[in-house]
Amino acid sequence: MLGLDPDPAALWPDAVEAEATAFGEATIGDSAGLTAAAVERHCVDAMDAAGPYCVAVKPQLACFERLGADGWQALAAVTGAAHKRGLLVLADGKRGDVPVTARAYAQALVGETHTPFGLVRGLGADAFTASPLLGRDALEPLLEAADAAGAGCFCLVRTSNPGAAEIQDEPADAPLYERLARMVAELGEPRLGSCGLSSVGAVTGATRPDLVARLRELMPHTIFLLPGVGAQGGTVEALAPAFEPHPAAALVTASRSIVDAHRDRGGEPAEAAAAAAEELRDSAWRLVQAG
Amino acid sequence: MLGLDPDPAALWPDAVEAEATAFGEATIGDSAGLTAAAVERHCVDAMDAAGPYCVAVKPQLACFERLGADGWQALAAVTGAAHKRGLLVLADGKRGDVPVTARAYAQALVGETHTPFGLVRGLGADAFTASPLLGRDALEPLLEAADAAGAGCFCLVRTSNPGAAEIQDEPADAPLYERLARMVAELGEPRLGSCGLSSVGAVTGATRPDLVARLRELMPHTIFLLPGVGAQGGTVEALAPAFEPHPAAALVTASRSIVDAHRDRGGEPAEAAAAAAEELRDSAWRLVQAG
Numbered sequence: 001m002l003g004l005d006p007d008p009a010a011l012w013p014d015a016v017e018a019e020a021t022a023f024g025e026a027t028i029g030d031s032a033g034l035t036a037a038a039v040e041r042h043c044v045d046a047m048d049a050a051g052p053y054c055v056a057v058k059p060q061l062a063c064f065e066r067l068g069a070d071g072w073q074a075l076a077a078v079t080g081a082a083h084k085r086g087l088l089v090l091a092d093g094k095r096g097d098v099p100v101t102a103r104a105y106a107q108a109l110v111g112e113t114h115t116p117f118g119l120v121r122g123l124g125a126d127a128f129t130a131s132p133l134l135g136r137d138a139l140e141p142l143l144e145a146a147d148a149a150g151a152g153c154f155c156l157v158r159t160s161n162p163g164a165a166e167i168q169d170e171p172a173d174a175p176l177y178e179r180l181a182r183m184v185a186e187l188g189e190p191r192l193g194s195c196g197l198s199s200v201g202a203v204t205g206a207t208r209p210d211l212v213a214r215l216r217e218l219m220p221h222t223i224f225l226l227p228g229v230g231a232q233g234g235t236v237e238a239l240a241p242a243f244e245p246h247p248a249a250a251l252v253t254a255s256r257s258i259v260d261a262h263r264d265r266g267g268e269p270a271e272a273a274a275a276a277a278e279e280l281r282d283s284a285w286r287l288v289q290a291g
Numbered sequence: 292m293l294g295l296d297p298d299p300a301a302l303w304p305d306a307v308e309a310e311a312t313a314f315g316e317a318t319i320g321d322s323a324g325l326t327a328a329a330v331e332r333h334c335v336d337a338m339d340a341a342g343p344y345c346v347a348v349k350p351q352l353a354c355f356e357r358l359g360a361d362g363w364q365a366l367a368a369v370t371g372a373a374h375k376r377g378l379l380v381l382a383d384g385k386r387g388d389v390p391v392t393a394r395a396y397a398q399a400l401v402g403e404t405h406t407p408f409g410l411v412r413g414l415g416a417d418a419f420t421a422s423p424l425l426g427r428d429a430l431e432p433l434l435e436a437a438d439a440a441g442a443g444c445f446c447l448v449r450t451s452n453p454g455a456a457e458i459q460d461e462p463a464d465a466p467l468y469e470r471l472a473r474m475v476a477e478l479g480e481p482r483l484g485s486c487g488l489s490s491v492g493a494v495t496g497a498t499r500p501d502l503v504a505r506l507r508e509l510m511p512h513t514i515f516l517l518p519g520v521g522a523q524g525g526t527v528e529a530l531a532p533a534f535e536p537h538p539a540a541a542l543v544t545a546s547r548s549i550v551d552a553h554r555d556r557g558g559e560p561a562e563a564a565a566a567a568a569e570e571l572r573d574s575a576w577r578l579v580q581a582g
Binding site: 001002003004005008009010011012013014016019020030031032034035038045046048049050052053054055056058060062063065066067068069070071072073076090094095096097098099100101102104105107108111113114115116117118119120122123127129131132133134135136137138139143146147151152153154155156157158159160161162163164165166167168169170175176177180181183184187191199200201202203204205206207208211215219223225227228232234251252253254255256258259260269270271273274276277278280281 | 292293294295296299300301302303304305307310311321322323325326329336337339340341343344345346347349351353354356357358359360361362363364367381385386387388389390391392393395396398399402404405406407408409410411413414418420422423424425426427428429430434437438442443444445446447448449450451452453454455456457458459460461466467468471472474475478482490491492493494495496497498499502506510514516518519523525542543544545546547549550551560561562564565567568569571572
């Protein structure tokens with residue numbers, strides 16, 4: 001399999017020159033567009049050279065994403081060019097998120113999205129990589145979409161980097177969240193701000209407030225990002241330990257319970273969202289003031 | 292914090308109508324562009340309503356990615372609109388990859404990329420979420436980029452979904468890779484093809500061939516994707532157990548050792564890449580035929 005990790009500083013010279021010639025001085029300023037075009041040409045040239053010895057190409061999504069929308073355009077073009085050459089495409093993005101979000105990633109990679117303006121097709125990859133850190137319910141939407149598309153999913157099990165050993169190999173003396181918490185606390189130590197909080201935060205779900213207290217012990221200087229309030233069933237009131245070190249030590253995040261508030265409350269979406277957000281802010285402040 | 296997870300099927304009606312009116316019938320067919328414009332408007336309206344009660348917005352990258360390049364354009368626009376309103380932006384993508392790729396994600400989110408056509412700026416987020424599954428060396432490039440940009444990084448420690456418990460909480464009786472391998476094998480059982488291999492594959496680094504043998508025991512029907520050959524130091528010859536069940540049971544992937552082959556071998560990039568790819572294919576085939 002041919003990995004396509006295009007580095008704009010190491011593109012094949014012909015690909016860069018072709019874009020420089022094709023576009024000329026006139027378009028100077030469109031760095032992203034020109035780079036994305038050169039990246040596309042580089043990848044197509046590499047496929048033409050090495051493709052006959054491969055069954056598939058593996059575009060590394062990060063390398064396209066760093067060029068923004070132009071990069072995604074190039075990724076789509078490279079995918080199409082691979083298919084034209086009879087090569088399978090494995091989209092390497094190592095995505096993984098809670099089930100509702102995993103469904104969106106599946107739509108992006110191997111599915112399609114229904115919209116008020118018609119169907120929007122995803123990338124059309126033949127396979128993709130996924131992170132299993134969030135567990136089985138987070139993988140299921142990806143696998144179901146892959147099943148429906150006749151695509152494959154490659155889950156990270158043991159990665160190739162040296163640092164993998166610490167998290168993936170060690171005989172565990174504690175649950176994974178405790179080991180991750182210790183690592184986050186250590187990484188944050190040299191990154192403390194004047195308020196005593198570190199720039200390395202932690203995502204700690206609000207759906208298990210009992211764990212939040214333990215995680216606060218393990219990460220006393222860490223800002224907690226707390227998803228799961230509202231639609232997922234968590235409540236702000238149960239999260240006092242998160243706020244203990246500092247009023248800014250916890251960020252409660254809510255999406256559907258604010259943006260979709262009009263469905264329960266009625267009225268205009270904007271008014272309902274404002275009311276829901278104000279209530280959420282007030283409950284967080286009451287918690288801070290009581291602490 | 293206001294989560295922005297725009298679902299094209301649940302946008303605020305005004306946002307949809309505005310696009311439908313602005314573009315009219317003439318542009319029918321550009322579903323992605325129209326949807327992305329409506330998504331942008333929906334997010335800006337939500338910010339205007341709920342923003343005064345929040346310090347930050349958290350766009351969910353998956354929800355933009357499913358609209359392709361148009362989605363990324365909308366994500367950039369939403370980021371700019373949040374900044375104009377004095378709101379911080381936390382890009383929620385839960386990215387995580389080997390160090391060289393993590394650097395590319397950092398460029399995409401909070402950094403910039405040097406190219407032959409000038410500097411390409413990333414999204415300009417104020418913070419982002421990251422997956423720590425790959426370990427400390429994979430987080431470092433993200434943290435260094437965050438330091439340089441004055442941005443924050445939120446690492447997943449304990450996620451909010453029910454399935455998190457199986458991976459993140461259980462007192463571990465085995466290294467994480469063994470538990471992940473068992474999960475992947477189970478998820479693959481109902482997904483076996485006629486050749487006896489499952490559509491749920493596993494990423495198993497070629498840099499630890501000793502583990503590959505153990506992982507093959509745990510996942511007898513799983514296709515292994517083996518990164519790490521070449522630039523990262525792994526060799527094909529050490530990977531025989533990966534190919535044991537079937538010639539197609541292992542996919543060796545190489546990026547830099549093929550695309551950058553001209554740097555060591557000299558000559559034209561395309562010829563060097565073809566030669567390197569052919570050699571890699573041949574060593575894999577020798578392994579299969581010897582097996």
